[in-house]
Amino acid sequence: MLQPKTMTRLLIVGSKEQMSSAVTELYRHHLFHITDYTDQGKEGFEGVRIGQPMAGATELSTDLIKIRSIENTFGLTPDDYLGAPKRPAASIREIIERDLPKIEEKVSNLTAQRSSAEARIRVNEQRIAELEPFSVIPLELGLYHGYDSISVIAGRTSRDIDIPVPHEKFYTPAKSGGTMVIFFKNGDRSAVEEALGNAEFQQIPIPAEDGSVRQKIDQYRSEISTLNAEIAEIDRKIETLKSENGQFLAACDEVLSADVEQAEAPLRFATTELIFIADGWVPTGDVETVKSGLSQATGDRILVMEAEESAGEQSKPPVEYNNPDFAKPTQTIVDIYSRPKYDELDPTLMIAIIFPLFFGIILGDIGYGLVLLGLALGLKRVLKGETVEHLLNVLRNASISAIIFGVIYAEIFGAHPGALDIELWEPLLSRHLLIGSHAHHQGDIAVLLVFAVWLGILQMTMGRCMGVVNHYRHRDMVHVMGQVGWIALMWGALLLIWSIAAIPLMPDLTMLPAVVMGLNAAGIIGLLLLVAGTIAVMRESPLELIEIPSIVSHALSYTRLAAVGLSSVAIAMVVNFIAIEMLIEPNLKELTVVGIIIIVVGIAVLLVGHLLNTALGLLGGGLQSLRLQYVEFFTKFYKGGGEKYKPFGMKKRLTED
Amino acid sequence: MDLATAIVTVEMVEASQMGMKALGAGLAVGLTGIGAGVAEMGIGAAAVGATAENKDIFGLALLLTVIPETIVIFGLVVSLLILF
Numbered sequence: 036m037l038q039p040k041t042m043t044r045l046l047i048v049g050s051k052e053q054m055s056s057a058v059t060e061l062y063r064h065h066l067f068h069i070t071d072y073t074d075q076g077k078e079g080f081e082g083v084r085i086g087q088p089m090a091g092a093t094e095l096s097t098d099l100i101k102i103r104s105i106e107n108t109f110g111l112t113p114d115d116y117l118g119a120p121k122r123p124a125a126s127i128r129e130i131i132e133r134d135l136p137k138i139e140e141k142v143s144n145l146t147a148q149r150s151s152a153e154a155r156i157r158v159n160e161q162r163i164a165e166l167e168p169f170s171v172i173p174l175e176l177g178l179y180h181g182y183d184s185i186s187v188i189a190g191r192t193s194r195d196i197d198i199p200v201p202h203e204k205f206y207t208p209a210k211s212g213g214t215m216v217i218f219f220k221n222g223d224r225s226a227v228e229e230a231l232g233n234a235e236f237q238q239i240p241i242p243a244e245d246g247s248v249r250q251k252i253d254q255y256r257s258e259i260s261t262l263n264a265e266i267a268e269i270d271r272k273i274e275t276l277k278s279e280n281g282q283f284l285a286a287c288d289e290v291l292s293a294d295v296e297q298a299e300a301p302l303r304f305a306t307t308e309l310i311f312i313a314d315g316w317v318p319t320g321d322v323e324t325v326k327s328g329l330s331q332a333t334g335d336r337i338l339v340m341e342a343e344e345s346a347g348e349q350s351k352p353p354v355e356y357n358n359p360d361f362a363k364p365t366q367t368i369v370d371i372y373s374r375p376k377y378d379e380l381d382p383t384l385m386i387a388i389i390f391p392l393f394f395g396i397i398l399g400d401i402g403y404g405l406v407l408l409g410l411a412l413g414l415k416r417v418l419k420g421e422t423v424e425h426l427l428n429v430l431r432n433a434s435i436s437a438i439i440f441g442v443i444y445a446e447i448f449g450a451h452p453g454a455l456d457i458e459l460w461e462p463l464l465s466r467h468l469l470i471g472s473h474a475h476h477q478g479d480i481a482v483l484l485v486f487a488v489w490l491g492i493l494q495m496t497m498g499r500c501m502g503v504v505n506h507y508r509h510r511d512m513v514h515v516m517g518q519v520g521w522i523a524l525m526w527g528a529l530l531l532i533w534s535i536a537a538i539p540l541m542p543d544l545t546m547l548p549a550v551v552m553g554l555n556a557a558g559i560i561g562l563l564l565l566v567a568g569t570i571a572v573m574r575e576s577p578l579e580l581i582e583i584p585s586i587v588s589h590a591l592s593y594t595r596l597a598a599v600g601l602s603s604v605a606i607a608m609v610v611n612f613i614a615i616e617m618l619i620e621p622n623l624k625e626l627t628v629v630g631i632i633i634i635v636v637g638i639a640v641l642l643v644g645h646l647l648n649t650a651l652g653l654l655g656g657g658l659q660s661l662r663l664q665y666v667e668f669f670t671k672f673y674k675g676g677g678e679k680y681k682p683f684g685m686k687k688r689l690t691e692d
Numbered sequence: 693m694d695l696a697t698a699i700v701t702v703e704m705v706e707a708s709q710m711g712m713k714a715l716g717a718g719l720a721v722g723l724t725g726i727g728a729g730v731a732e733m734g735i736g737a738a739a740v741g742a743t744a745e746n747k748d749i750f751g752l753a754l755l756l757t758v759i760p761e762t763i764v765i766f767g768l769v770v771s772l773l774i775l776f
Binding site for chain 2: 132371372373477480484588591592594595597598599601602661665666669670675
């Protein structure tokens with residue numbers, strides 16, 4: 036529950052002959068979190084080196100790279116084949132040796148063909164681009180070259196240019212710049228170039244080809260379409276290969292990844308000439324499984340020790356969450372902030388309850404809640420992946436809570452059911468505003484704000500209490516007293532306020548008789564708590580004193596629970612008012628053509644407005660309540676920064692032993 | 693005659709009070725919104741940059757980014773208290 040799984044440190048020592056079977060066994064269990072050995076040349080560790088990869092690691096890696104490159108060509112990932120029937124790993128290994136070279140050859144042939152076809156298409160496109168300007172000149176291509184005493188210049192220009200020497204000129208204007216071709220005597224070249232240089236003339240190369248320009252272009256175009264058909268054919272072949280071999284490749288990927296990881300495991304061990312030592316962590320409940328598995332696999336020729344914690348050595352066990360199922364999705368939210376440390380309270384369970392609660396308080400609407408619930412359930416079918424699934428589960432819980440608070444607030448898309456003259460139930464807590472003529476209740480805003488502050492006071496007190504537990508574990512009494520001091524400060528201030536002013540939803544202590552200086556008994560207790568708290572906080576660190584006003588700002592920060600919710604109610608009510616009362620209703624009485632158009636506009640306003648408000652509600656409700664956890668709650672006790680528990684091995688998804 | 697004028701004036705004063713309240717509430721949200729925006733601008737930019745360098749500090753970066761945002765919540769609360 037509020038604690039990560041307890042871990043036991045295991046030292047596994049054996050002769051190198053046993054290494055491979057031990058590694059396979061550890062991999063199969065998927066429980067052992069390896070602490071990488073680092074060669075620091077410390078005293079007492081002479082002769083201990085980082086291990087060498089096992090025989091065959093290089094070949095396995097090469098095969099894996101081949102498979103990944105084929106997967107890349109096919110555009111597939113092993114995730115695409117989740118849920119397919121599992122294949123036995125041994126048969127996969129056989130097929131890899133037999134079939135992989137063939138498949139690889141086929142694929143590389145096809146990709147080579149495709150890239151050569153693509154290259155030819157590019158060449159043809161280039162030629163067409165060169166020929167295109169000449170298609171408007173009434174000359175065959177053969178006439179542009181093969182002269183002894185005559186030169187030709189061709190180019191693009193937007194206007195006709197006068198040439199001061201004898202010449203033959205063809206000019207066809209066009210929108211995107213016309214084409215001009217000039218034939219002149221070799222001797223006049225400088226004069227022609229000067230004339231052209233002064234005008235906006237952009238010279239283009241003359242294609243060294245014969246025959247009609249049109250025919251040439253058509254010929255290249257038909258070549259391109261042939262090549263495109265060729266590429267489509269190749270793509271079809273690749274697609275066939277993919278559907279034939281995709282699942283096999285995904286399984287190969289899994290088998291080889293596992294083999295490579297196992298073969299490279301010794302790189303994380305400490306080894307000497309004869310033995311290897313693997314250092315790591317196993318959840319305490321699974322120690323026996325690992326021990327008996329290892330001794331069976333190696334015929335009892337391996338030593339597994341549970342390492343005792345020595346006082347001087349600070350070991351950092353990896354952290355694995357230990358939460359009931361309904362709280363598991365929330366682990367992602369805590370992970371986004373930071374994984375808890377091993378000796379720290381894990382707040383996941385609390386967040387799993389409080390986050391949906393706050394989300395519900397902010398959004399609190401049956402309509403929006405149902406939309407978001409549908410969204411969460413719908414996206415769960417489409418999107419895959421662990422993190423996404425967890426976040427969608429959190430959204431599901433949050434929207435259920437929003438529906439429940441919608442019932443409490445009696446709100447459906449911002450409106451009270453009474454707006455349609457359906458008197459079902461009265462809101463337990465109203466946030467309705469007087470917008471529009473159907474408006475029913477005026478929410479008691481002050482009560483809502485105080486309710487939110489109460490939640491803040493309770494959550495912050497809980498946070499400080501957890502801080503007390505965390506510091507007490509380290510027997511750090513100064514900090515324990517500091518945390519208690521913060522609690523005293525907050526409740527002292529509250530008592531003082533209660534004794535002076537009456538606030539709705541809060542105890543009214545102003546009735547007590549005054550004792551000294553106009554303060555009554557409650558006020559004096561509050562004052563004493565304040566002073567004691569200040570002293571305790573000051574002993575922790577005098578600098579902390581400047582943080583004291585944060586009690587007020589953090590408590591007021593919780594008013595966002597009411598305020599953000601109210602703004603979303605206001606938007607919803609305004610949308611309803613504009614769409615229904617201003618646009619739709621007046622036109623329903625007398626149907627005219629214009630009226631029908633206005634009604635359609637009204638329906639559009641209604642839909643777009645509520646869509647926008649749903650998005651805002653999701654964003655506001657999610658981010659604001661998340662922020663209250665991260666900023667106002669976590670800062671009281673939570674540090675995080677624990678190492679993630681990554682057991683050696685992986686879950687087999689596509690293959691089985 | 694005089695009485696009628698006086699009644700209208702009282703109504704006008706009441707209406708103008710409402711208007712002033714609405715203006716005040718709008719200013720409270722709007723100005724604090726600008727304030728929070730200006731404050732978060734620099735922090736947010738730096739936080740995104742830092743997170744791009746190292747994803748692990750996302751939690752801290754988010755925390756620092758949203759600190760000034762409380763101002764606008766205060767503005768919202770004040771405006772609600774003005775209006776109701």
